[in-house]
Amino acid sequence: MTKLHKCQECGNPISARRAGQEFCAAPCRQTFNNRRMQRGAELYDLFRALRRERSTASEMNLWTQLCRLELQWQTEDDQQRPGRRSYMPPQKALTILKDKGSLPRGEVLCKATRPRAA
Ligand SMILES: [Zn+2]
Numbered sequence: 062m063t064k065l066h067k068c069q070e071c072g073n074p075i076s077a078r079r080a081g082q083e084f085c086a087a088p089c090r091q092t093f094n095n096r097r098m099q100r101g102a103e104l105y106d107l108f109r110a111l112r113r114e115r116s117t118a119s120e121m122n123l124w125t126q127l128c129r130l131e132l133q134w135q136t137e138d139d140q141q142r143p144g145r146r147s148y149m150p151p152q153k154a155l156t157i158l159k160d161k162g163s164l165p166r167g168e169v170l171c172k173a174t175r176p177r178a179a
Pocket of ligand 1: 069070071072073084086089
């Protein structure tokens with residue numbers, strides 16, 4: 062017996078022909094991934110600025126703006142695609158980055174740019 066799942070994009074039932082199938086068809090997968098790419102591009106500049114120009118970013122509440130942007134996306138997703146996950150679980154996201162070799166290895170991920178409080 063085939064277990065029925067919902068397409069992550071359109072919500073229509075799909076019969077998973079293979080483990081982990083998340084979309085009913087290529088157009089749904091493309092729509093989902095195009096939205097991720099567009100949102101990722103929006104995050105890129107904000108996140109880089111946040112990391113590289115911390116004092117200015119802090120004065121401008123960039124972290125708060127990033128969180129507002131994410132909340133806006135979640136609100137849109139809840140309205141347009143209710144009941145369907147629109148982001149990857151943390152473990153899957155990290156696994157994909159590690160598998161692609163995109164995630165640097167090591168313990169230190171950034172250099173301190175300001176003196177630490179004693
Ligand atoms: Zn679909």
